[in-house]
Amino acid sequence: MNECERMRDAMVDVAAARTAWNDHDAAHLALCDDCRESWTVVSAAAQLGRASSIDGARVAAGLRARLVHAPLSAPRKRWTELAIGVAAAALIGLGLTSSHRATSGSGDRIEVPTEQATAMFPELEALSEPQLKVILAGVADADADLDGGAAIPRLGDLNDEQLEELILSVEGE
Amino acid sequence: MAAIAFELSSDEDLVAAWRRGDELAASELVHRHAPALGRYLVALGAASSDVEDILQDAFFRAFRRVESWRGEGSFRGWLFRIGANVLRDRFRQGKGRTVLSLDGHDVAHHADPAAELVASDIEARLSAALLRLPPMQRAVFLLRAQQGMDYNDAARAAGTTPGAARVHYHHAVRQLKEWIQ
Numbered sequence: 415m416n417e418c419e420r421m422r423d424a425m426v427d428v429a430a431a432r433t434a435w436n437d438h439d440a441a442h443l444a445l446c447d448d449c450r451e452s453w454t455v456v457s458a459a460a461q462l463g464r465a466s467s468i469d470g471a472r473v474a475a476g477l478r479a480r481l482v483h484a485p486l487s488a489p490r491k492r493w494t495e496l497a498i499g500v501a502a503a504a505l506i507g508l509g510l511t512s513s514h515r516a517t518s519g520s521g522d523r524i525e526v527p528t529e530q531a532t533a534m535f536p537e538l539e540a541l542s543e544p545q546l547k548v549i550l551a552g553v554a555d556a557d558a559d560l561d562g563g564a565a566i567p568r569l570g571d572l573n574d575e576q577l578e579e580l581i582l583s584v585e586g587e
Numbered sequence: 588m589a590a591i592a593f594e595l596s597s598d599e600d601l602v603a604a605w606r607r608g609d610e611l612a613a614s615e616l617v618h619r620h621a622p623a624l625g626r627y628l629v630a631l632g633a634a635s636s637d638v639e640d641i642l643q644d645a646f647f648r649a650f651r652r653v654e655s656w657r658g659e660g661s662f663r664g665w666l667f668r669i670g671a672n673v674l675r676d677r678f679r680q681g682k683g684r685t686v687l688s689l690d691g692h693d694v695a696h697h698a699d700p701a702a703e704l705v706a707s708d709i710e711a712r713l714s715a716a717l718l719r720l721p722p723m724q725r726a727v728f729l730l731r732a733q734q735g736m737d738y739n740d741a742a743r744a745a746g747t748t749p750g751a752a753r754v755h756y757h758h759a760v761r762q763l764k765e766w767i768q
């Protein structure tokens with residue numbers, strides 16, 4: 415890393431008022447056109463939008479209203495969310511494709527060897543065999559709304575990106 | 588826990604309180620992070636008039652998924668990533684008046700002339716130049732320069748690695764410098 419790159423990194427902390435230029439850096443800044451131009455950009459970015467007035471109280475109030483209508487603590491919702499995420503991860507990990515699905519009744523049914531799933535996903539080991547089978551076989555029937563607004567399609571309708579989103583919801587976004 | 592105590596609590600403590608069902612903890616997290624996240628989203632391309640709606644969506648999604656935040660990175664970095672995802676999803680769904688593609692370069696314009704009036708000339712030029720950057724460079728640059736995040740948090744919030752974030756940041760500064768001068 416050259417001196418100007420090091421300065422560009424340091425600019426973030428100075429712009430955030432976490433530190434000030436020391437004598438050495440101040441001298442470099444005075445003499446280096448490249449760094450002065452960089453500092454103009456970084457310091458302007460630090461101020462960007464400061465004049466805007468986001469009303470945190472209004473956001474919090476709106477959020478509370480939504481939470482009342484869709485309480486987060488409902489165990490079924492949480493359980494279903496976990497089940498879909500884990501099952502989707504298991505399915506991807508096992509390399510299953512739509513050709514492995516057989517339609518039955520109102521939704522897709524997916525056959526997944528539970529021993530393979532638990533070997534690849536230790537989180538599944540905590541579940542009993544019946545629980546695991548329910549999750550892996552019944553995931554397509556889940557109707558949980560993971561995003562609070564847009565209905566989540568059945569597993570068979572998800573594209574790669576949506577599946578990735580499901581996995582992120584389990585692994586931590 | 589009293590409201591005054593919440594103000595002194597860490598994000599980790601507030602999330603733990605929220606998990607126990609304390610709604611005041613959630614409100615404190617919103618008050619703490621909404622302004623900065625809103626500034627970030629507007630700089631990313633959200634219309635100012637939509638930003639409070641987007642913030643509500645982002646916090647709602649975050650609180651629903653809070654079990655998936657395990658404290659391995661900052662709550663703030665995790666939240667900012669969710670916020671950017673909400674903005675991206677809104678753009679894809681054509682909701683609201685979000686004016687910018689986060690996937691490409693089909694930039695339209697900022698739809699909030701009032702906000703631009705209060706911005707200084709350099710800020711106005713920077714806002715316009717930002718929209719010309721590739722999405723990842725724009726995000727990382729803002730997370731660093733506007734939000735003051737370190738590379739680890741910026742990488743987590745942008746969905747990349749710290750090493751790649753460093754490259755994106757330096758490229759972005761060099762490019763913006765050129766466009767703004």
Ligand SMILES: [Zn+2]
Nearest residue numbers: 418446448449
């Ligand atoms: Zn220099």
